[in-house]
Amino acid sequence: MTEYVTIGAADAPLRTGAIKLHGPEGFEGMRRAGRLAAEVLDMLAPHVVPGVSTEALDDMVREHMLRGGGIPATLGYRGYTHSSCISINHVVCHGIPSAKTLKSGDIANIDVTVIVDGWHGDTSRMFLVGDVPIKARRLVDATYEAMMLGIEQARPGNHLGDVANAIQRYAESHRYGVVRDFCGHGVGRLFHDAPEVVHVGRPGTGPELKPGMFFTIEPMINIGRPDVKVLDDGWTAVTRDRSLSAQFEHSVGITETGCEIFTRSPAGLDRPPY
Numbered sequence: 001m002t003e004y005v006t007i008g009a010a011d012a013p014l015r016t017g018a019i020k021l022h023g024p025e026g027f028e029g030m031r032r033a034g035r036l037a038a039e040v041l042d043m044l045a046p047h048v049v050p051g052v053s054t055e056a057l058d059d060m061v062r063e064h065m066l067r068g069g070g071i072p073a074t075l076g077y078r079g080y081t082h083s084s085c086i087s088i089n090h091v092v093c094h095g096i097p098s099a100k101t102l103k104s105g106d107i108a109n110i111d112v113t114v115i116v117d118g119w120h121g122d123t124s125r126m127f128l129v130g131d132v133p134i135k136a137r138r139l140v141d142a143t144y145e146a147m148m149l150g151i152e153q154a155r156p157g158n159h160l161g162d163v164a165n166a167i168q169r170y171a172e173s174h175r176y177g178v179v180r181d182f183c184g185h186g187v188g189r190l191f192h193d194a195p196e197v198v199h200v201g202r203p204g205t206g207p208e209l210k211p212g213m214f215f216t217i218e219p220m221i222n223i224g225r226p227d228v229k230v231l232d233d234g235w236t237a238v239t240r241d242r243s244l245s246a247q248f249e250h251s252v253g254i255t256e257t258g259c260e261i262f263t264r265s266p267a268g269l270d271r272p273p274y
Contacts, residue, residue: 002208005018006023015194019194020213022214029119029189030253034121037121037123038121039064040065040114041110050129073114082096089244090242093109103129105130107126119188120188142174144248146178147248149170156211160205164199165200176222179226180199183198184249187215199218209254211254214254227241
């Protein structure tokens with residue numbers, strides 16, 4: 001049975017397995033954190049070009065977060081040493097920034113999480129590098145549409161299974177594979193919290209959505225099969241069949257009437273081309 005707990009601004013952010021329900025101060029905190037995270041990705045748009053290294057992009061992420069009054073949540077998290085994850089082509093998620101440079105035709109997911117006054121803004125977008133083939137562009141477009149269809153189902157009285165099913169049905173209607181090995185998660189004053197937000201499922205199943213819930217919706221969708229493997233570095237997840245993968249992510253909060261997207265782009269750069 002799903003447990004819910006109402007949490008106030010003064011309550012310690014403990015991971016108990018219960019789903020936290022936040023009040024107005026939580027929404028304000030998440031708006032500030034989500035906006036800065038979105039502004040970081042907006043800032044990157046003109047810099048994601050052929051020839052740039054992913055570590056140079058990561059440096060820009062860290063500097064922009066610090067200038068904006070935040071700190072990178074991933075820096076030092078479980079030993080991770082970078083301020084973002086940058087996943088190129090067949091990398092599904094958790095790609096590690098390096099001296100590797102982007103080339104024309106690449107698609108890249110850039111995933112950032114910033115902490116502002118204790119609140120986590122977690123978001124990712126796809127970027128098209130140079131002249132990208134139509135097959136890859138269609139995957140990116142479909143992944144964005146799948147996420148937004150999931151978000152449309154994020155409203156009080158629905159269940160997480162309704163969110164998952166909307167994503168799965170749309171992606172599979174295009175004959176894409178929806179990754180099962182990674183999922184969205186509760187977010188707030190903790191980086192990762194209950195509930196787990198899977199992206200495949202049946203309507204009416206899973207925890208009921210209630211006002212005050214904060215979580216991410218972040219489908220990873222492959223042109224080929226959904227199977228993935230993690231490389232020896234312990235972070236980088238890739239498609240087993242080496243097919244292209246795409247991902248988008250928003251942090252959302254359930255309101256009395258629907259949901260609020262905390263990480264929407266202030267500049268209107270929510271989907272490529274930018």
